[in-house]
Amino acid sequence: MFKHVMKPLAPLLALTLAYAAFTTGRSPEERLAPISDAAKTFYTTLRAERISGLPSEEQMKKLSGLLTPGLHAAILKARAEQQEQIKKHPDDKPNWIEGDLFGSLFEGVTQWELGSAFFAPGVDGTVKVNLTYQEATEKPTKWTDILVFKQREEKWLLDDIRMGGEWAFKSADSLRGRLPGGWQAREDHDSPDEKWHVTFQRDGEVVSNISIQAADKSGLPHLLFGAESSPAGGVPSWVLWNPDSDLLAVRLGDSPRFTRTLIFRLVGHEWKKVEMPVFYAEEKKTMAGNGFRETDSLIDADHWYDANTLVVKYFSSWANGDDGDGYSKYISVQISADGKASVTEAVDTPGKD
Structure with missing residues (x-):
């Protein structure tokens, strides 16, 4: 367990006031009860x-009122694509025709129990759900998925499910990732609005470049990554699109202990790089001045909180002989209309139950 000694980043006033109103006079259980209740209603249904x-x-009639408009639209788009596949290739099995779409394990769930809930300003609400699948004579398979909620007009609605199962043949890391325009795209794909095409160039397991081009090929490809001399290492790299398809994040795995995230915004018909703010710059300077060395730095694009706010999962550890320090945060990075990125909130990541 790392000790958190670094001073927190100042949140936006609006987020501070909203969170203060939400928490004033309430116990932790009371503050999180609406999210837990939403999770119970959704998962029971x-x-x-x-x-x-x-x-x-x-089935969608029963679920639709519990889902964000974005997730609802993604499921409907998947159905439309599925019907088109059946029409064009009637003898082939279409996508999304079988298996548990809403859980890590294809076979499904035989038992479930809600775990802890988490919420902080600028970060989506989450609820863990502990799951079991067991056939009559087999050893049970157990894992934990995370339900992700957004607040819409005082109501908590499901926006994604993060798949926690740790096996080789899991189809994606999230529900969104299994649907059209899924957030963590790790292969060649089109943008959610289908106007852009992204290509991953690999040398074996190493990503050598990632490029983007208009889907109608009206312009030349633009390198999002690959102009520099060092390719990404053999660690997963992915592209994360915002809901409006005019901002994207590229997560690059330089090594298992060092990753980074690049942000790009669409300006006219060109993709321009947005400078990612440096996290804890003064604290890092102080640590280095006291003989500490950074041994891990993971800057992973996690999800878009809204059309202009990227949530980054940030882990850093420092060592000086036997002494160690570090922290694990969700950091919200907001991109302004003129392309400036700034940190609006940083909160500890929720621990395991």
Whole structure:
């Protein structure tokens, strides 16, 4: 466990006031009760339906009021694409036709229990759900998924599910990642609005460059990564699109202990790089001045909180002989209309139950 000695970054006034109003006079259990209640309602409804593949129209009627408009639209788009696949290739099995779309394990869930909830300003609300799958004579498989909620007009709605199962054949790390325009795209793909195409160039397991080009090929490809001399290492790299398809983040894995995130914004018909703010610059300077060396630095694009705010999962550890220090944070980075990025909030990541 790392000790957090670094002073917190100042949040925006609006977020501070909103959080103060939310927390004043309430116990931790009372503050988190609305998120936990939303999770219980959603998961009870979901598992009562026994959904395989995409929800049917009747099942979506029961779920739609519990989902954000963005997630609802992504599921409907998947259904439209599925129907188009069936029409064009009637003898082939289409995407999203079977398996548990809403959980880590294809076979589904036989038992579930809600775990801890988490919320802080500028970061989505989350609720852990502890899951089990067991056939009659087999050893049970256990894992934990995380339900991600956004608040819309005083109501908490499901926006994503982060898949916590740790096995080789998991189809994606999140529900969004399994749907059209999924956030963590790790292969060649089109943007959510289908106007841009992203290409990953690899040399074996190493990503040598990532480029973007208009889907209609009306312009030349633009390098998002690869102009520098050092390619990304054999650690997963991904692209994360904002809901409006005019901002994207590129997460690059230089090594298992050092990763970084680049941000780009669409200006006219060109993609311009946005300078990522340096996290804890003064604290790092102080640590280095006291003989500490940074041994890990993971700057991972996690998700878009809204169309202009990227949430980065940031982990850093420092060592000086036997002494160690560090921290693990969710950091919200807001991109202004003129392309300036600034930190609006930093909170500790929730620990395990």
